[in-house]
Amino acid sequence: MIALARLLLLACVAPSVLLQERVRAELDLAALDLAFLDHERLMVLSDDALTLYRLAGARLERQARLALPGEPLAARAPAGLLRVVPGENACWAATNRRSGATLLTVDDGRLAAVGGAEAIPPTALPGPAPVEGARFQAGTSVLRVGALQLLRLTEGLAVASNGELLIAGEPEATGRRAGDALAAVGPGLWLASGAEPPSDLDELLVLRGDGARVLVAAAFPVEGRIRALAARRGAAGALVAVATETPRGPRLVVFDLTGIS
Amino acid sequence: MRRRPALLLALALGGPFAKAALGPLYGGDITVSVPALPRSLEPAEAEHAGHRLALGLVHETLVTLDAAGQIGPGLARVPLPAASGRELRFELESDARFHDDTPVTADAAVRSLRRFLEADAGAELRATLEPDGVFAPDASHLVLRFRDAMIGAPPGLASPAAAITSPEGAGAGPFVPTLSVPEHRFALTAFAGHVRGRPYLDGVTLVAQPDPERRSADVAGGRADAALDAVPARPFWPPRQASLVLVLDASQPPCDRIQAREALAAAAASADVASFVPGAFPAAPTPGAVPPLGFGSLTLVVATDVPPAASQRLAAVLESLGGQVSLDVRAPLEARHAAAPVRLVLVPTEPEGTDTLVPLARLPIQVAARGGLHGLRLAVDGRLVLESAWVER
Numbered sequence: 001m002i003a004l005a006r007l008l009l010l011a012c013v014a015p016s017v018l019l020q021e022r023v024r025a026e027l028d029l030a031a032l033d034l035a036f037l038d039h040e041r042l043m044v045l046s047d048d049a050l051t052l053y054r055l056a057g058a059r060l061e062r063q064a065r066l067a068l069p070g071e072p073l074a075a076r077a078p079a080g081l082l083r084v085v086p087g088e089n090a091c092w093a094a095t096n097r098r099s100g101a102t103l104l105t106v107d108d109g110r111l112a113a114v115g116g117a118e119a120i121p122p123t124a125l126p127g128p129a130p131v132e133g134a135r136f137q138a139g140t141s142v143l144r145v146g147a148l149q150l151l152r153l154t155e156g157l158a159v160a161s162n163g164e165l166l167i168a169g170e171p172e173a174t175g176r177r178a179g180d181a182l183a184a185v186g187p188g189l190w191l192a193s194g195a196e197p198p199s200d201l202d203e204l205l206v207l208r209g210d211g212a213r214v215l216v217a218a219a220f221p222v223e224g225r226i227r228a229l230a231a232r233r234g235a236a237g238a239l240v241a242v243a244t245e246t247p248r249g250p251r252l253v254v255f256d257l258t259g260i261s
Numbered sequence: 262m263r264r265r266p267a268l269l270l271a272l273a274l275g276g277p278f279a280k281a282a283l284g285p286l287y288g289g290d291i292t293v294s295v296p297a298l299p300r301s302l303e304p305a306e307a308e309h310a311g312h313r314l315a316l317g318l319v320h321e322t323l324v325t326l327d328a329a330g331q332i333g334p335g336l337a338r339v340p341l342p343a344a345s346g347r348e349l350r351f352e353l354e355s356d357a358r359f360h361d362d363t364p365v366t367a368d369a370a371v372r373s374l375r376r377f378l379e380a381d382a383g384a385e386l387r388a389t390l391e392p393d394g395v396f397a398p399d400a401s402h403l404v405l406r407f408r409d410a411m412i413g414a415p416p417g418l419a420s421p422a423a424a425i426t427s428p429e430g431a432g433a434g435p436f437v438p439t440l441s442v443p444e445h446r447f448a449l450t451a452f453a454g455h456v457r458g459r460p461y462l463d464g465v466t467l468v469a470q471p472d473p474e475r476r477s478a479d480v481a482g483g484r485a486d487a488a489l490d491a492v493p494a495r496p497f498w499p500p501r502q503a504s505l506v507l508v509l510d511a512s513q514p515p516c517d518r519i520q521a522r523e524a525l526a527a528a529a530a531s532a533d534v535a536s537f538v539p540g541a542f543p544a545a546p547t548p549g550a551v552p553p554l555g556f557g558s559l560t561l562v563v564a565t566d567v568p569p570a571a572s573q574r575l576a577a578v579l580e581s582l583g584g585q586v587s588l589d590v591r592a593p594l595e596a597r598h599a600a601a602p603v604r605l606v607l608v609p610t611e612p613e614g615t616d617t618l619v620p621l622a623r624l625p626i627q628v629a630a631r632g633g634l635h636g637l638r639l640a641v642d643g644r645l646v647l648e649s650a651w652v653e654r
Contacts, residue, residue, distance in 0.1 A: 074356055076458030076649060077285050139459035140287050151283075162654050163283045179283040195283045197635055197653060225284070 016259030017206055017218035019240070023254040025060040030250040031243030032080030032095055034183075034230035037106060042230065042241055044252070045080040047097045048072070050104055052111055055254060066111040070098035079141035079151075079180075080228075081134065083124040090114070092124045096136035126155040126184075127168065141180075151180040156209065157190050158182070165192075165207075165214055173212040178205065183229035185238045189260060190214075193226035202226040204242060206260065217260070224251060231257070285636060289652040290464040293645070294476040294485040298469040300443045302432075304373070304424035306382035310489045313421065313644045315467055318449055320424030321433040321456060323351055323370060323403070324414050326640060331569070332414045336365050336425055336433060336456055337403065339414070346410030351403045358454040359427040360437045365456075367397030373425040374403075374418075382422035386415050416570065435460045435648035445469050461636065461651035480629045486652070487630040487637065489645060505534065505541070505571055505607055509617040513602040515559070516617070525579075525603065526619045532578035534571040535622035541571075543622060558585040562604040564596035571622065572605055 029046035036042055037052075041063070044051045052064040073096065080095035085103075094101035103115035119133035130146035134153070137143070142161045143150040148169060149161040158166040163177040179193030179202065188209035194202050202225050206218040224246030232239045237258035244251045295311030304320055307313035325335045332339055337351035357365035374395050377383040394406040417423060426432055433456065436449035447467045451460045468485065470476045479485035507529045515521040535543040559579065563572040576586040591599060597606050605621075628645055630637060633653035638646040 072356075074354075074456060074458045076461065139453050139455070141285075142287055161288070162286060177283070193283070197633075198284060 018258050019204070019218075019220050020256045020258070021253060022239075022256055023055060023058055023060050023252075025252050026248075027243070027250040027252050030078070030245060031228045031252065032078055033082040033093075034228045034241045034243055034252075035082040035084045035091055036230050036232035036239065036241065037084060037089065037091075039232055039234065039239060041106070042254075043082055043084070043091055043093075044243070045082045045093050045095065045228075047078050047080075047095060050082075050091075050093050050102075050111060052106060052109070053252075060252065060254070063109045064106075064111045066104065066113060068093060068095065068098045068102055069113055069116065070100045070102070073097050073099055073139070075136070075139055075141065077141040079136060079143075081120060081143065081153075083120055085124060092120045094120050094134070094136065096139075096141055101133075101135070126153065152182040154182050154190065155184040156188070157184065157192075157207070157214070159192070163195050167209070167212060167214065170212070172214050174214075176214050178207075179226060181226045181229045181243075183231045183240075185231040185240075185257070185260065186233045189217075191229045191231055191240060191257075193229065194219075198225050200224070200247075202244070204229075204240075206257070222253075237261075285461045285649070285651040286654055287459070287461050287651075288463055289461075289654060290466065291462060291486040291634065291647075291650065291652060292466045292468060292479075292484070293647070294468050294470045294479040294488040296469070296471055296473070296476070296490055298444050298447060298467055302438055302441070302447070303430075304377070304422050304426060304432075306380075306420065306422045307644075310644075311467065311469060314489065314647075315447055316421035316424065317434065317640070317644050318436040318465060318467075318647060319432045319434045319438055320421055320426070321357075321435075322419050322421070322423050323374075323425060324418050326416055326419045332416070332419070335419070336370070340405075342411070343404075344406070346412070347407050349405045349407075349411065349414055351405075353401050353403070354456050355401065356454075357433060357456045359431040359433045360452055360454075361427055361429055361431040362454065363427050363429075363431070365425060365427075365433055367400055367403045369427055370403045370425050371395055371397045372428070374405075374423060377420075377423040380422060382420060383417065386417045389415065436465055439464075455648070457648070460648050462647065465647055477629055480631055483631070486634050487628060487645070489628060504620055505538070505567060505605070505622040507575070507619040507621055508597075508604040508606060509619065510600075510602045510604075511617055513600070516602040522617050526617065528579055528582050529575055529619050529621060532575045532621070534574045537570045537574040538568045538622055541568075541622040558587070559603060560587050560589050560601060562589045562591055562596050562599045562601040564591065564604070564606045567605050567607055575605060575621070 031044045033045040040055050042053045049065055049067050054061045054063050075096040082091055082093050084091045090105040092101055092103055101117050101120045102113050105112050105114050119135035121133045122129035134143050134145045151159045159178050159182055160166055165172040165176050165178050177195035179195055181193040183191045190207040192205045192207055202222045204220045204222050205216055207214045208217045224244035227245050228243040230241040240255040240257045242253045297309050297311045299312040302319050322335045323337045325333045327333045336357045337353050340349040340351045343350050378387040389407050391406045391408055397403050435452055435455045437452045439450050440448035450464045453459045476488035480488045509516045509522050535541040579586045596604055636650040640646050
């Protein structure tokens with residue numbers, strides 16, 4: 001009941017932030033990361049494959065799937081990173097269960113691997129990034145980006161390996177923590193999963209930047225554990241994709257997020 | 262387009278709003294208080310819970326047993342039968358390595374298994390194998406050749422006595438021993454090259470504490486993060502004292518006859534299944550004379566978390582007494598509530614209910630753990646598994 005009260009309180013703080021479900025689908029492979037190519041196409045990264053989906057009204061249509069190249073690697077907790085190359089119909093993909101990083105393109109609804117590297121290059125990473133790029137620390141779900149050890153990174157915000165939020169590489173002023181799913185909605189606006197240990201429910205946090213602090217603008221309970229998030233800003237709000245892990249298998253839900261201007 | 266406001270859905274969920282979900286974190290060290298520790302960490306048949314735990318941390322076997330007693334991959338994948346079931350062919354994981362960073366080879370596996378077969382612990386498996394029935398056809402495969410057709414891999418291969426070691430004696434388990442004070446304390450650090458990936462924990466320290474009250478106090482006082490066979494107390498992890506129970510539903514034939522229930526109960530008790538389940542001990546009194554089974558065929562519903570050794574032993578005994586038994590394996594909850602006259606289930610506490618319940622064995626599993634310690638798992642033999650444990654920070 002305390003949490004319910006907190007939810008209501010949050011709703012009072014941000015009465016206009018609303019999340020409306022648009023698409024709900026079961027996934028055959030657990031998602032490690034998500035990325036919108038545009039308002040209709042969504043990339044889903046799993047252990048050793050990348051899948052391209054198309055949002056068709058209230059349905060999710062699978063358009064293409066490509067197995068990631070590279071050698072299989074042992075990693076206890078699966079993790080992955082997708083970085084879209086803006087305006088190029090392309091993205092970099094890396095998981096901790098395949099060696100290296102792969103550049104993939106989408107051409108006429110088909111996926112093709114067109115390049116590879118040992119790590120996701122700095123040009124595909126947000127902000128000033130170290131020349132060695134981003135790679136998974138061997139056998140772990142920890143991303144090594146220069147001296148930083150991260151669980152997730154996006155434009156302007158990252159989650160350190162202990163769950164602490166980092167703004168431009170520095171700890172958030174209040175020590176706020178988040179889960180290991182994170183996505184940028186726009187400048188100073190992010191989505192993150194909850195920071196508590198796994199249980200049957202997770203929460204989707206809408207975070208707003210305030211200098212060196214991050215404020216929770218809204219929080220929504222979500223069934224299952226959030227594994228990955230993606231967002232695409234539109235004129236009236238944003239499209240939000242949430243990949244979850246539930247006792248009945250992996251799920252993907254796409255929402256319309258409004259009231260965030 | 263159908264739209265559902267997520268907020269309203271959330272409010273309709275009801276119940277407490279439990280949060281999730283920052284998953285397992287790498288890092289941290291834990292201390293586990295155990296009743297006793299061994300003199301050595303050499304592969305051997307475990308003599309007590311602390312021995313089992315220590316060997317499970319340091320060593321890896323060709324195959325493993327999951328919580329339901331099913332064979333799973335270890336240093337090798339689940340083997341494929343060949344030669345009409347008289348051979349099992351194991352493919353070693355290509356990236357499996359020992360603590361000394363040498364690769365796990367088929368030669369090392371053959372040498373380790375031969376050592377196991379020559380010891381008392383391997384006598385049962387040795388009796389089923391042909392002479393020279395362990396060999397490596399190439400560098401990445403190992404073959405066991407049996408006298409008769411086998412169904413699946415023998416569970417004995419998952420015994421710590423059957424652990425695979427390098428020629429220099431290095432293990433391949435999730436933790437590398439760094440400090441050894443025999444019978445008193447072992448310190449271990451995470452093995453980055455473990456076949457299932459680096460453990461989340463940086464390190465584990467095992468400390469011997471013979472007094473159960475003091476083991477419990479160690480956890481309560483923060484001197485240990487978990488304790489085996491401790492006196493349970495909140496907010497510790499609830500004790501696990503699983504009872505293996507045969508449920509006889511008196512509303513359904515043949516169990517609607519008291520003679521049939523008595524016959525089944527006596528036959529089940531005579532099966533002494535506890536002797537066939539590693540780590541279990543009997544829960545039933547010694548049976549008297551076993552009356553003949555007064556029915557032809559019987560379907561035994563078995564929960565998936567019941568060790569197969571138990572259900573197979575029970576079925577064999579019932580058949581030897583004149584019944585025809587077929588097994589119907591179902592999920593634990595489903596098996597417990599199945600509309601079937603005879604069910605074999607594991608229950609977390611001493612059984613209660615209106616059905617006729619025949620306790621067959623108890624699994625002596627009691628673990629106390631502090632809050633914030635996640636991912637502890639209990640193997641089917643009662644071994645505490647720490648390789649995927651992690652601590653909140």
